[in-house]
Amino acid sequence: MKPVLALTLAAFFVTFPLLAEREEVTSEIFHLGTKGLPEWNEFRSSEPHGRNLSVTFEAKANQEESTLFIRQDDVKQGWRVSLNGKRLGNLERFESKMLHTLKVPAKTLKDGENRLSIAAPTALDDVFVGGAFLVNKAREDALRQSFLEVRVTDSKGAPLPCRITITNEKDYLMPLQVEASPLVAVRTGVVYSLEGKTTAGVLPGKYLVYASRGFEYGVATAKVRVAEGETRSIRLSLDREVPTEGWISCDPHVHVKTFSGHGDSTVEERIPTIAGEGLELPISTDHNHHADYGPYQEAAGASAFFTTVIGNEVTTKVGHFNAFPIKKGAPLPNHETESWKELFKSIRATPGVEVILLNHPRNVHSNFSPTDPSHFNRASGESQREGGLEMDAIEVITSAALQADYTGPFEDWFALLNAGKRVTAAGSSDTHDVNRYLLGQGRTYLQCPDKDPANVDLAAACRAFREGRALVSMGLLTHLRVEERFEVGDLATKLPSKATARIQVLGPRWVDATRVVLYGNGLPIWESEVESAPNAITKADLKVELPKFTHDIHLVAIANGSGVTKPFWEIPRPYQHKSKEYVSRVIGATNPIWLDFDGDGKYTSPRGYAERLVEKKPMLAETLAKLSDFDSSVAVQVAALLTVRGVDLKETKAEAAWEKASPAIRTGFSEFLEASP
Ligand SMILES: [Zn+2]
Ligand SMILES: [Zn+2]
Structure with missing residues (x-):
């Protein structure tokens, strides 16, 4: 038998003479960064190797292209990244493994x-890099030896x-x-597929394969060795x-590189990512551009999966505002x-246009943030800018542009509601990419x-958006x-003396909820x-007896839980951050139910009460x-309002008067003064 086997092996090598050869560069993983200046506090425990890396290794000269x-x-x-002084390129700007x-x-x-060298940029960044090897083939050929053929069905x-x-x-x-x-849309480790399948060339080795379809679906996994x-x-x-x-x-905030010029997703790649994350109503919102995904959706045969909407991220020096829907051929708004x-x-x-959405209110663009404390009072919701904020909705979650403290945009929203503005809270992704940030990770329901995702009633959807049925x-x-009858967007009247609220928190099996908070005003x-x-879809189903209020309130529930860290749906790091502290969360928030506790058949905002309480010429x-x-x-x-009407609350006698008042008054007055621009 032995000679036959030898012969077979020899024949095999003759037929496939190009088996890939691997050469190790380093097996170690190095933490690179600036000593004493961690990008995030979590890196404090590990001392960086330095800002640069230089490792030497033994190899053979390459006559043909190889791959690192x-x-x-x-x-x-x-x-x-350089090899023997020759620049190979950059590490990929990507904050996951x-x-x-x-x-x-x-x-x-x-x-x-x-010698392999890696050199730091000037900006502060902590990275982990290593485990490097060379394969004596061009990338395409190195990945054409072993294949994973994946089929995903319901x-x-x-x-x-x-x-x-x-x-x-x-x-x-x-x-x-x-x-x-x-x-398909393909990135390192990721294939979005309209047909639920791929044949992917890979290096030989052990793999974990996940199939997922965004928030509403489960995750199926397989371990395989090839x-x-x-x-x-x-x-x-x-x-x-x-x-x-x-x-x-x-997802009311979606970009493509084709029309925005940045990020990495082409408009063609958007189609499988939309269907692959299970979105039914993606709104195309490129910067000062009216993009229609319709023809691309049709060309890919994806018409059954979602309804596209033309929108525009009206991008100005004084904030970014999404506007939608936009009629074909409409001129651009003045940006x-x-x-x-x-x-x-x-x-x-x-x-x-039926909806105007204020995007990422706390992010800074062109040196400007729409709710910056220099012109916006984050306690009272008043803006010093001419005309004020007159949009219909505000992003409280923007998953590709998260705040280190997620509560900030919610606080701005609450302040606007308390100022008497009817503004709907929205979630969006704002992604420009296939995988660097996930489409529809932040989203609005x-x-x-919803019977036919291919023909969503756009007028009804926009009405729901404006009315806070979201x-x-x-x-x-x-x-x-509330009282099992009233839902988000409703005015809840004729409330009993002991009104109850019911909070249900849902999520796929791969997400956990840990905390729920009810907010009144x-x-x-x-x-x-x-x-x-474990494995529950209903994470919480709680009945709460509401505290007694003598005045109306807007009622909102917000649930959160630990952020997803697995690579099929990892919650990204914040986009702009001053803080070095970050705890990733999943979040589910409601819009308000308007509670008519004072029984006059309508909802009165905190500002509405203030208008009643403060005379034209007020006495403190x-x-x-x-x-x-x-x-x-x-x-x-x-x-x-007292301030608007000429009362100086910082004047000694006035201050002494409100300092002696009830805790609620003291808190409210000092919060207002502290937040005053
Ligand atoms: Zn923007
Ligand atoms: Zn954007």
Whole structure:
């Protein structure tokens, strides 16, 4: 037998003479960064190796192109990689784990000692890099020896548009070689496929394969080992887990590189990412551009999966505002004006527009943030800018541009509601990418018929948006009802003396909820830890007796839980951060139910009460006396109105008067003064 085997092996080598050879560069992982100046506090415990890395290794000269494979994690800035003094390129700007590849041109390597160098950018960044090896082939050929053939269906066997994530056992996204097609969008370790399938060329090794379809679906996984020259076939079935009947999944803030000029997703790649993350109503919002995804959706045969909407991120020096829907051929709104009054007028006049959404209110662009304390009072919701903020909705979660403290945008929203503005809270992704930030991770659920995602009733969806019949979701979905009758957007009247609220928190099995807070006029009025049963879809179902109020309140529930860290849906790090502290969360928030506690058949905002309490020529002592039954949110508005009407609350006698008043008044007045620009 022996000679036969030898003969077979010899024949094998003759037929496939190009088996890939690997040469190790380093097995170590190095922490690079600036000593004493960690990018995040969590890196304090590990002393960086330095700002630069230089490792030597033995190799053979390469006559043909080779490929460097290198593990990297938490790369935000431009780190340069060189081999023997020759620049190969950069680490990929990507803040999660991946096995990156760089081309090594012929004759870069020499016989004997070689040197790999990585050089830091000027900006502060902590990265983890190493585990590097060379393969003596161009990337394409190195990844054409072993294949993973993945098919994803629903439990009935029908193919399902989805995301396929391929990692090694340590969560590193792995390099893939997949044939280009309008039906897929491919990045390192990721294939979005309209047909729920891929044949991916990979390095031989052990893999974890995940199939997922965004928030509403489960995650199916398989562990597989593929040898050199082998093709492994993997069947995964995926089911919907989170019920969302009557609610449309909308991402009101979506970009493509084709029209925005930055990020990495082309408009063609957007189609499989939208279907693969299970979005039903994506709104295209490129910067001062009216993009229609419709023709691309049709070309890819994806018409059945979602309804596209033309929108525009009206990008100005005084904030970014999404406007939608926009009629085909409509002129661009004036994005050059620096007057909000003119801007809102111009957007409202654009044919089709029904919703104006203020984007990422606390982020700084062109040195300006729409709710910056220098011109916006974060307690009273008053803006000093001409015309004020007159939009219909505000992003409280922008998953590609998260705040280190997620509560900030919620506080701005509460302040606007307390100022008497009807503004709907929204969640969006604002992604420009296929995988650097996930489409629809932040999203908004709109109360709207959802039987046919290909033909969403756009008028109904926009009405729901404006009326606050909307839920904000990033990994959790929180429902709120009062007296089992009233839902978000409703005016709840004829309330009994002991009114009850019901809070239901939903999420897929791969998410946990840990805490729920109920807010009345933006103030926490009840909260509870939540312990969801393992694998439960309903994370919490709570009945709460509401505290007694003598005045109306807007009621909002916000649930949160630990952030998802797995590579199929990892919650990203914040986008701009001054703080070095960050705890990643999943969040599900409601819009308000308007509670008519004073029984006059309508809802009165804190500002509305303040208008009643503060005379045209106010006397401070009398106003304070009338304020005794109200919470601090009304006191904030009274302080604001007293100030407008000429009372100096910092004047010694005035200060002494309100300092002696009730705790709610003291809190409200001092919060207003501290937040005054
Ligand atoms: Zn923006
Ligand atoms: Zn944007």
